[in-house]
Amino acid sequence: MAENLSAGRILIVSDKPDKQVKQLCASFKGFGADPFFCPLADIAFDTRYPSGIAIPSFDGALPAGVVVRSISSGSFEAITRRLGILHALTHMGVPVWNSAKAIERCVDKSMTTFLLAQAGLPTPQTFAVEGLDNAKVVVDREASQGPLVLKPLFGSQGRGLKLIHSVEDLPDPADIDDTYYLQRFVERTAPPYRDYRVFVCDGEILGMIERCADSWITNIARGAKARPVAALLHHKLEELSLAAARAIGTDFAGIDIVQADDGGLQLLEVNSMPAWTGLQSVVPVRIAERIAAAMCARIDSANRERSAA
Template sequence: MAGKILIANDGPDKQSRRLAASFRRRGWQVATAPLSAIAFDTGRRHGLAIPGLDDELPDGVIVRSISAGSFEAITRRLGVLHALGRLDVPVWNSAQAIERCVDKSMTTFLLADAGLPTPATFTVEKMAAAREVAERELASGMLVSKPLFGAQGRGIRLIRSVADLPGDDEVADVHYLQRYVERAGPPFHDYRVFVCAGKVLAGMTRRGEDWITNIGRGAAPERFCEASSAELGELALAAAAAVGADFAGVDIVRSVEGGLHVLEVNSMPAWSGLQSVTPVDIADEIAAAMTAFLRARRPLRVVASSSP
């Protein structure tokens, strides 16, 4: 009987459909469900009720997205991933890796702790503490304010003076302030490197007139072909390892001095922009990597001996 893969996603996006097709070509049965639809149910054999799996556990889980919700809802959904891990179901990415990447302050802490180049970062609560950081650090250059939980470049602003700091209500009382990395531009550019299971799958340059070079903000993806691609790949692999991610989209920027800096590690990365400029079938590579992992770890059946 074929094994079962669960793709945890909030909607039937193109990337999830390609993932499902890639797994099916390899003989897997595939179920898809949002984490919000998976229930804790201690009356069931495994303590979880997963739509489409008939009280069975999947052999592996790919987490594509976790929708926004209350603190309680997000905690419960991550709890489902923790429970799957407890039940020895491989989850890519694990609850712990997702928690580390969603919380930018922990991402930066882990990158710095691993000795990787990342901009100096300060995360504090309340305006008074943020003002103190800004007054001290702005003497050495501009800062960037980012939402602690956020994506696609939303809510990011350049801090040139204390007056530029967002209000507590705009950042839920938590101020994440990062040293701005001076880079050439306009046009500005940075890099997104996609890694999976210890391998660099693809990369792109994102180029735009705005210093925030997200595709969703108008930056254009370009095929990755710079001479230092090996250096970028090594840095991206080390960044993914630092947060414990099985696959990730790693954002890297080059300063005007030439040094590379890891800005973020995305544990639930989209790859439509990247797929448009690379010949690599990213969904197929993820499916191939998880298939190889699951086949390598699947235990042999042991027939118990009847002798004492």
């Protein structure tokens, strides 16, 4: 399988060549690699080639490594095929960050919270059910203890979030594909509302920010402000974030954590395709450069292992 690899060529998978893709390309060039940007939708299974995969401009060869920046939305069939490409690249011995397995675990919020809870990590009580009647049972039972947050099972950047105080707040099944992901709302004194985003890469913390907003939805994309994190919290956030990344199996990730009024930290999400614009505005570490350095080191290590075999 290794003979199909294209030495030095790095594939960056993204819907568009956004600012972070450009940063990654520049960083990989700085390490002597040859980066190439391509949407995952443009990569095909093609059994004419020994690799079985056709990537534009690669002539049947495979990249030395892959960084997945984003995957566009699509039908179930389209997403299944795209993730199949990532699975196939891993099968062929190509380092893929993040792997299809890790992406699947993160994109499905119910699986993320399941794995975090199974690892014994603190995460809000979560209930994922199908059907309005089943959702009403959950809300009837749980709402007396405080509101729940309804989240899209597949979603990002704070879109589609809703506070649920009673069964009357539940949306029509057709609006959410008849799937209800409900998580206990973590009470904290506000406004401003605060939570934390910690960026992990290859087992290291690259940086963290406090996100502050007047709304309980604290995504930077929704107008939240990025601020440095108080030093007192650094160690606890680092420990929790590294444990979350191990539990999910991500090579790099944005970990979202919230602190309740009682001081306890709760893991909310693990993002396998995180943006870092807000983080980069606060921390001195060059995020794209560190991702590129870690990927190049991984490729070099894999090459040495193959040479020694």
